[in-house]
Amino acid sequence: MTHVNQLPCDEDGVCMRCKATPVEDELLTCFTCAISWHLACLTCPPESLASMLRWDCPGCTGENNDGEMFPAVVGGVHSGGLVEAIKEIESDATLSEQDKARKRQELLSGKPVEADKKGKQKVVDLDDDQDVLEILDDSLNCSVCLQLFDRPVTTPCGHNFCLKCFQRWCAKGNQSCANCRQEIPKKMKMEPPINSALVTVIRMAKSSRSTASRGPARSFRVVHDNNKQEKGYTTERAKRRRKANGASGRIFVTVPKGHFGPILPENDPQRNQGILVGEIWEDRFECRLWGVHFPLVGGIAGQNKVGAQSVVLSGGYQDDDHGDWFLYSGSSGGRNLRGNKGTSKKQSFHQKFTGLNQALRVSCIEGYPIRVVRSHKAKRSCYAPDDKGLRYDGIYRIEMCWRRTGAQGFKICQYLFVRCDNSPAPWTSDERGDRPRPLPVIKELKEAFDTTKRKEAPSWGFDTADGIWKWLKPPPDDKVKSENSGKRKRRAARKRGRQTIRQRLLREFSCLICQQVLTMPVTTTCGHNFCKTCLENTFSGKSLITRRSAAGRTLRSIKNVMHCPFCSQDIADFLSNIQLNREVMDLIERLEKKTEKNEGGSAQQVSENEEAENDDEVSENEEAENDEEESENEEGENDEEASENEEAENEADFSEESENEQADDTEEASSVNSDFGDEN
DNA sequence: TTGACCTTGAGT
DNA sequence: ACTCAAGGTCAA
Numbered sequence: 023m024t025h026v027n028q029l030p031c032d033e034d035g036v037c038m039r040c041k042a043t044p045v046e047d048e049l050l051t052c053f054t055c056a057i058s059w060h061l062a063c064l065t066c067p068p069e070s071l072a073s074m075l076r077w078d079c080p081g082c083t084g085e086n087n088d089g090e091m092f093p094a095v096v097g098g099v100h101s102g103g104l105v106e107a108i109k110e111i112e113s114d115a116t117l118s119e120q121d122k123a124r125k126r127q128e129l130l131s132g133k134p135v136e137a138d139k140k141g142k143q144k145v146v147d148l149d150d151d152q153d154v155l156e157i158l159d160d161s162l163n164c165s166v167c168l169q170l171f172d173r174p175v176t177t178p179c180g181h182n183f184c185l186k187c188f189q190r191w192c193a194k195g196n197q198s199c200a201n202c203r204q205e206i207p208k209k210m211k212m213e214p215p216i217n218s219a220l221v222t223v224i225r226m227a228k229s230s231r232s233t234a235s236r237g238p239a240r241s242f243r244v245v246h247d248n249n250k251q252e253k254g255y256t257t258e259r260a261k262r263r264r265k266a267n268g269a270s271g272r273i274f275v276t277v278p279k280g281h282f283g284p285i286l287p288e289n290d291p292q293r294n295q296g297i298l299v300g301e302i303w304e305d306r307f308e309c310r311l312w313g314v315h316f317p318l319v320g321g322i323a324g325q326n327k328v329g330a331q332s333v334v335l336s337g338g339y340q341d342d343d344h345g346d347w348f349l350y351s352g353s354s355g356g357r358n359l360r361g362n363k364g365t366s367k368k369q370s371f372h373q374k375f376t377g378l379n380q381a382l383r384v385s386c387i388e389g390y391p392i393r394v395v396r397s398h399k400a401k402r403s404c405y406a407p408d409d410k411g412l413r414y415d416g417i418y419r420i421e422m423c424w425r426r427t428g429a430q431g432f433k434i435c436q437y438l439f440v441r442c443d444n445s446p447a448p449w450t451s452d453e454r455g456d457r458p459r460p461l462p463v464i465k466e467l468k469e470a471f472d473t474t475k476r477k478e479a480p481s482w483g484f485d486t487a488d489g490i491w492k493w494l495k496p497p498p499d500d501k502v503k504s505e506n507s508g509k510r511k512r513r514a515a516r517k518r519g520r521q522t523i524r525q526r527l528l529r530e531f532s533c534l535i536c537q538q539v540l541t542m543p544v545t546t547t548c549g550h551n552f553c554k555t556c557l558e559n560t561f562s563g564k565s566l567i568t569r570r571s572a573a574g575r576t577l578r579s580i581k582n583v584m585h586c587p588f589c590s591q592d593i594a595d596f597l598s599n600i601q602l603n604r605e606v607m608d609l610i611e612r613l614e615k616k617t618e619k620n621e622g623g624s625a626q627q628v629s630e631n632e633e634a635e636n637d638d639e640v641s642e643n644e645e646a647e648n649d650e651e652e653s654e655n656e657e658g659e660n661d662e663e664a665s666e667n668e669e670a671e672n673e674a675d676f677s678e679e680s681e682n683e684q685a686d687d688t689e690e691a692s693s694v695n696s697d698f699g700d701e702n
Numbered sequence: 703t704t705g706a707c708c709t710t711g712a713g714t
Numbered sequence: 715a716c717t718c719a720a721g722g723t724c725a726a
Contacts, residue, residue, distance in 0.1 A: 279712085306721060318710065321720030325713070338720030353719070377713075377718085397720075 028080045030059045039063040048276060054077035062288040096477045153616060154524045161609040162224060165201055166191065171224060175214040176545035179204040180601040183516045186213055197215040207595060210547055217549045220606070223530050266292020275313035279323075282331050282497050283391040283482065284417055284443075285313055299416040299445040304409060306334075309412050315395050322353055324381030328498060332393035333382075333439075334412065337400035345441075345449055346407040347418075347462050351428075352379035352435030354696035372424070372433040374473070379435045386420035386437065390498070391491075394418045394439065403451055416443030418492065419482060421461055434467060442482065442491050455491070458484045524613055531610050535587055537559060542609060545603045547596045554600060560587050566594055 029038035036043050049058045049069070059079055060066055064327035064509035089520075096180075111117065111125045164171050166187035173185035181201040183191070191200050192211045199206055275297070289540040294447040303309045306318050315332040316323050323385075324330030335341060339351035352373045376385050385392055394415045400406040407413045418439040441447060442453040478533045480494040533540050535556035567579045584594040 164718055317712065317719070319721050320712080323712090336720035341720095351720090399720080484726040620704095 028059075028063070028065060030032065030057045030079065035389070037063055037288075040286070042288070043184065055213060056247075062291050064291075065294065068286070087384065092156070100400060127505070141442060142258060154527065154613065157609065158223070158527075158610045161605060162220070163613065171220060174217045175222075176217045176220075176222040176549060176603055177201075177204070177601070178204055178212065178547050178596050178601060180545065180603040180605075181219065182545075182605050183216065185214060200390055207547065217545055217551070219530050220550050223527050271315050274311055279314045279316050280325070280331065280499070281313070282329070282337070284393070284495070289313070297414055298447040299414060299443060301414045302411045303413075304411050309334075309395060312424050314393055314414055320353065320378070322376055322378040322382060324385070326377050326380040326384070328382040329388060329390050330378065330379065330381040330392055331390075332395065334395045335400045335403065336397040337402060337406070339434075341400070341407050342466075343400070343403035345447060346456065346459070347438065347440045348403075348405075349464070350382075350437045350439055350464065351381065352437070373435045374433075375423075375425075375435060382435075382437050383423055383474055384422060386423050386474055387417055387418065387476055388498070389476050389478075389482055391417040391419060391442070391482035392439070394441075395595045413448060415442060415447060415636070416445055416455075417482070418442060419480060422473065422475045424472045424473040426466055436470070439461075444490050445469065468694075477518070524616060526608065528613055531606065540606065543603045543606045544604070546586050546601050548593060550586055551603070552587070552605070554602065557587070557597075557600070566598055664688065 025595070031037050031049065032045065034043070035058070044060045044062070048061050050061045050064070050491050051058050057079055064080075065519050065658060085635075117125070142604060159170070162174075163169060164174070164182070164184045164187050166183055169184070171184050172219045174182050175185050175188050176182050177199050177200050178684055179199050181199055183200065187200075192206070198204055245254060273550075274292050275285050276291060277289045281289075285298040287294050288584060292658065297312055297314055303312065303314075306315070309315050310318060315334055321334045321336060321338065322330055323332045333350060335343065335348065335350070342349040352375075374381060382388075394417070396403070396406045396411050397405045397412045398410050402510060404414075411672065418698065419442050420437045421440050423437040425433050425435050436652050438461070440459065441456050442458070446452040446455055479494060479495065482491060484491050485494070485495040488560060495534050531540050531543070531551070533543075533553040533556050534550055535552055538553070540551055540553050543551055544554050544557060545551050547555075561584060564584065565582060566584065567581050568574070569579050571577055583592045584597050586593045
């Protein structure tokens with residue numbers, strides 16, 4: 023096996039292996055030496071959250087033992103006996119956690135930790151954090167495997183398990199909770215939702231472990247939709263609607279939506295191979311899972327000001343496909359999805375270079391690489407996959423684009439795609455990838471207008487010296503977000519840095535309705551946490567069932583759909599028998615008790631006030647004095663949350679037309695918790 | 703093979 | 715808040 027030496031990030035945060043600058047979410051910090059590593063570039067990334075907690079880098083574990091040490095990163099930690107020294111500190115039973123932390127700091131910084139006021143405060147905070155971590159260690163263990171929760175799921179009876187433990191338990195044919203033997207609903211068994219609040223809390227805990235000795239808060243890779251399951255899935259509702267579309271599950275690769283070009287091994291921590299030409303996926307859901315083409319329906323992925331990242335050839339339009347090059351038609355004016363006979367499959371508008379069509383034009387002008395996927399549906403093309411599914415065919419570049427009048431008399435935008443990938447195309451027996459080729463002769467060009475050609479050198483091109491296609495100019499910024507999002511992120515990071523772990527943890531345990539720390543927490547079957555009373559109030563006066571009668575006869579009652587205030591899933595069954603999540607409740611209690619205890623002491627009075635959970639106003643005011651920007655941000659955040667909440671509440675509104683389902687078990691539905699008013 | 707019938711997510 | 719989208723499935 024060829025040994026590829028693993029490398030951490032340098033002082034500027036640039037990964038020395040892939041030369042990318044990972045965002046903080048993609049970094050993993052070594053427990054021993056506190057050096058940051060690009061998660062995606064690790065050959066053996068930690069497998070579980072629990073193992074991440076105490077992750078030691080290859081340098082500290084001796085994995086990189088080929089004698090070649092890293093260049094002087096963070097003072098050449100790995101080159102001396104520093105690692106040994108740190109380990110010695112860790113194993114010294116006579117030292118308190120506080121002393122250990124101070125000694126670690128001294129070792130790493132090479133100078134004694136200052137004993138001034140500020141320094142003291144820091145050490146005290148550190149101690150505080152350690153206590154919090156001990157609480158977490160006690161409270162966040164799965165009762166099956168006794169380890170820290172890995173992808174925690176919460177049963178309706180309020181017990182928490184690792185996803186895998188839960189699934190294994192169910193796979194054994196168990197119908198009831200491993201803790202209390204209460205029956206687990208079928209849906210929960212089929213689609214156990216991850217309790218993302220718990221996930222975040224655990225992630226914070228593990229990040230605080232490694233940052234306890236180095237100051238600024240760092241978090242690990244946050245997959246924003248990590249509360250979805252690994253496999254793509256379709257919501258129950260969508261299934262009822264003939265799998266109209268549905269959700270797609272989490273994304274396996276670590277590329278953002280705005281990522282241009284091939285998906286490389288470092289972006290594929292699951293398999294460490296990247297997306298290979300010729301890979302086939304069952305459907306668009308799966309194609310999205312692997313980050314190749316994000317939209318579930320649209321054929322073009324892109325943004326009008328940034329460019330287009332990928333396209334799907336699906337036979338929806340009449341394309342001229344020659345494998346290594348093809349003509350692609352722009353979007354808009356195509357069929358509409360409402361199933362209207364008149365509009366389906368017929369173009370009804372002139373296409374313009376706006377929206378996604380403009381995105382393609384930007385990619386043409388800039389010479390960006392575009393990922394191309396062919397669907398089996400493109401039956402007119404002999405290059406489409408024979409059987410089923412969608413196939414990744416590699417990187418293409420748009421050499422030129424134009425408009426012309428299409429067959430139906432409407433103007434269409436057209437694009438000439440030419441392949442420029444380092445791997446051979448699936449249909450060729452060539453052993454090597456593409457070489458620059460002359461532009462094909464296109465007869466459509468005779469009637470073309472608004473023709474656009476690239477004037478400057480392309481961003482993605484062929485390097486004759488290396489004999490490969492590569493970025494000749496730096497790729498566009500990956501972050502397809504508003505311009506001030508970076509600013510926002512930095513502000514948020516600064517703010518996070520000022521909060522103690524306990525404060526941040528408690529914040530994560532906030533009710534999605536009242537935004538306060540959960541009191542009497544309950545976790546819905548969709549994995550969202552609320553105060554029991556908040557949830558009950560939301561549905562007060564709403565009846566769980568509707569009694570029906572016709573012509574004086576009483577008919578079967580209908581069970582009403584009760585939407586989760588956060589995600590609008592039906593939680594009627596859960597509401598009929600709400601159970602507390604006692605583990606979370608205990609944890610919150612312990613964290614809060616600690617607050618009281620600390621506030622009793624004099625040294626931390628001020629900082630504790632600042633952190634008082636239920637008292638955002640106080641902290642906001644304080645911040646307003648010091649940092650106007652910050653408080654502005656705070657307000658903005660709150661606004662957002664508030665509006666989200668409002669939205670959610672609207673969804674939970676029960677109108678006449680709200681979906682009704684036949685009650686499978688009217689008896690059960692009738693034995694409604696009396697908290698929910700009368701049944702009309 | 704085709705039409706009807708839908709959800710969700712992303713861009714603006 | 716609104717619109718759009720090169721999808722998926724069942725029934726005919």
